[in-house]
Amino acid sequence: MSSDEDFSIVINGDTDTMEGIQEQIVKYKEQHRLVLQEQQDLATGVYKVKDLELQFQRRTNILRQALEEDDASHAKTVENETMRLASLRRDEVRLKEEIDAALEQQSQLDKDNYHLRQQTAVSTAVPEKRVVFTGVTGNDAKTQSFEMKPHVVYPMEGGTALITFEDEKVARKILEMKEHKVELGECTITLEAKPVQVLVPSLVEMDTQICPHRVLVSSLPSKLRGEVLLDKLELHFSKGKNGGGEVEATDMLHDSGNVVITFVNGHVAKGLTDQQQHDVNFGKKEKKHKVKVTPFLNGKITHFQTRVSECSHTVLLAGVPAVMEQENLQDLLEIHFQKSSNGGGEVDAFLYNPLGQHSLALFQEECPIKD
Template sequence: MSEEDFSIVPEDQCTLGAIDGAIKKYMVQYDQLLSEQRELAISRDEQRLLAERFRERHNEAARTIEDDKSNFFMDIESEKETLEILKQQQSQLRRDIETENAAYCELQGKHNAVKKQSEASTALPEKEVVFTQTTWDAANPDGLDLKTRVIYPMEGGTALITFEEEIVAQKILSMREHRVGLGEECFITAVAEPVQLIVPSYVEMDTRISSRRVLVSNLPDQDGDSLLDKLEIHFGKSRNGGGEVEDREIQDDSGGVVITFCDTNVAKGLIDKQHHEVEFGKGNKHKVKVTPFLNGEIRLFKTKLSVCARTVLLTGIPAVMAADGLMDLLEIHFQKGINGGGEVEAILYNPLGACTMALFEGDSSPER
């Protein structure tokens, strides 16, 4: 710097005091700048921290949105599967409803058939009945109340003896071998064996009303052929509600007559009217009753082996004399208590070489 430059500086500014004042002034300004710089640094750091937190929140929010989006699609798939299951269940329910409706219709048909048969049963011919004795065992409600008839083929050289008391038959069986005297120290040996029969134990039947047959009851006492002819003439005429008769038959058990028509539309009209006046002679009219005829078909038939309680089979009887005489000797022998016997209700002997069929019927005695 030249001397000229110093010469133009004011004198009062070149003093030490002035310089010191200027330094202090600049120091104050410097301190203020440092303070502002620190504040700016703090503010910068805070902004960076806020920016970092914002960035973290942003990333977290983005992850949450992504997770929610993934869960949303998963929920949609789950709901689709649930909807498909519900559709399948709905289809199954519809099939079940259709099955139940079919079963209901079938049951309704059976109900109507049973109702029709019940109505027919109420219209069956009246028959007077009277109490005779107890035939049903109350302790055995599952028993079968049937009138059993069994044909028993007898072998040659055998006899059947039925005693009045069961205990006698059991005693004869327990003794097994019996020495029967024929007179003059002559005797035969007969072996006692139980009689085993195959009898019904359970029967199921289907019954239905015949569309072409009717049962005519409440008939007058007339000759069978004449009775059938009069009924065929009457019910063969359309003016009497009848039609062409295919067959007629008298029932031996009830005395009623079963008439079969060729046309299926005849029977119902006669049954609906029920009571008909039939002429069985000049001026001799009689009111008969026409009711449905039930056809029966066995669906299930079970049998069991039954041992006769009062009947004994004797085997090994030789043909040593006439059949009648030998049967009398057997009866006499087994009537004596000394021989283990008792009162004989029936006896049947089948000689060697002969063929005899024994008929067994249901025992109506109280103990049976």
Template sequence: MDFMSSDEEFSLVMEPLKSSEETLEGIQNLISNYKIQCDQLVHEQTDLANMIKDSKKMTQDCKKRSIKLAKSLQEDKQSHQEQMDSEMERQGMLSQEEFKLMKDIQEVQAALREEEANFEQLKQQTDVFTIVPEKTVVFKGKTCDAGDVPMFDMTSRIVYPMVEGTALITFEEEEVAKRILSMKKHQVKLGEECHITVEAQPVQLILPELVEIHSEVCPQRILISNLPEMDMETLLDRLQLHFFHSKHGGGDVEHCEVLPDSGTVVLTFLKDNISKGLTEKEFHDVKFPKKIHTVRVTPFLNGKIVNLKTKMTVCPRTVLLTGIPRVRNDSLPDHVEIHFQRSSNGGGELEAFLYSPLGQHTSALFESVDPKKEQL
């Protein structure tokens, strides 16, 4: 048998209470709360609208400021670019000025070097003239125009190497040489049944047309002239001995030589500037074996060619004969010379004849004795 528990037997049932919202007071409170919330929402909406308005205004201000800043930045950029362009142009002008200045400096330096070279040359020329002892000069000639003054002239001596089997003939008349050249081929008889054929060709020489020589006084050499006639070896020994002694103003002699065809002697000292004192005195009494003779001491000039112009000249009276074979005939040169002397062969009177046989090396010496003539 089942028994019910005390809880099941005694249960308490209570009616539910009505909510406070369903009461008038609760509703009024709720409405008041909603009204407060609504007022808060309206206030928040107003604040939000104001904030939106402020944000729009701020945005517009920022936009205007951005535009202004962008414009200012563009202007600054343009101004900076203009400054850069101006600076680049200025740098270019400075570079051009610097280049021009460098060029001017180089030109000035070149001109200065040229002036220094000219000054040195003038100084050397002055030394050439001032080192020569002064003399009293009395003019006894006649005056003439400046254009009539003869220019410096010189005689050419040309060594002409001859080819083997050739000959050179110089005629007295130019017309004879022209005639021989125009005939060109010539048969020269060596006997009754023997002859050779030679060819006449013009002789071309290279002659100096203009020669400029730069001269300067040599500090170690002297030129001794007015020498006595005696044995050359004894003469050189006496000169060296005299100018060796310091009491005569001399010093150690390095070399002593005779200048060919001049009758003068060149004395070279080991030290510089000894020659200056000797040339200032000019005349010196030298003791020779039989007597005391007065010699003259003058400066020795070193010359250097600084300008040389040449021209090709055809000898008007000399003819070159080529093609002369090797012939066992000692009278061959005589036959050739006689052949070109005969007028029947177109020849004429000869002034000179030079033969260079095969197997030998011969040189001819040409000397100009007249602008229109040459001497072999």
């Protein structure tokens, strides 16, 4: 473009006079001022826009940071709630297991309670047994016990002998001497005295329950025993009119004198024990005798402990050679230990087991045993 096109002045008035020119100058100055004012306003607007932009940027950063913190807090909350939910589920599983265990325990308690009720029923219907005070007092610390009859089998090695003295002090003296020289005619043998130790029960726990097929009959007539008594009982209790039924077996308990009757059917025993007292005819000339019918208990050992105890009256003699016949040697040894000059005393029992043989010695209730 030419300079004429860049700058053009349009004079709408009289420009030939000085007043017209001045008027135009004033007009252009006003236009210039307006342009400068507009530029200043634009600059101010740009500044304000930039300031608003900065403020918006700051607010955006703050909001972004707050959002990130909220996201982190929400994630932490979700994690905590997830962990809490997992813990609650574990607690739920544990509580369910505890409930199942409690239900199982309750079931076992119900069974035990039923068992105890049965035991109570039995304890109130046990056979009567006469007792008498003998003048001997017991130790309260040992009241938790029950009567047992020892029946201990003791294996003997060959070349040994068992000797039981009447006096416990004699047995203790023989043990203290340890070695004993015994003259057997032309020869002398040396024996070693050792204590006899046996295993005896120290704790026995039993689980018992009422047998549905058996009853225990007590209070029987003292004049009638053996097969005749069993036949009379079987005849009476096999009849339905007496509350009985088909009898499978009758057994005499010789230690107590009572009788166990076994029925084929399981419902018979319960009816007989509920009545307890029964009148039985044991002979034509005799009037009926009243017997007592009580439940019969089946039992099994659930816990058994033993302890080693020393027999206080019995001594084991070891190292017995086979120098003569068994009977002759046993007699000579017994004579030797009966003499007080040899430290012995009165002998209650003597058993010799020769070399090359194995014997089993039976210790029963008569054998005093000390802990």
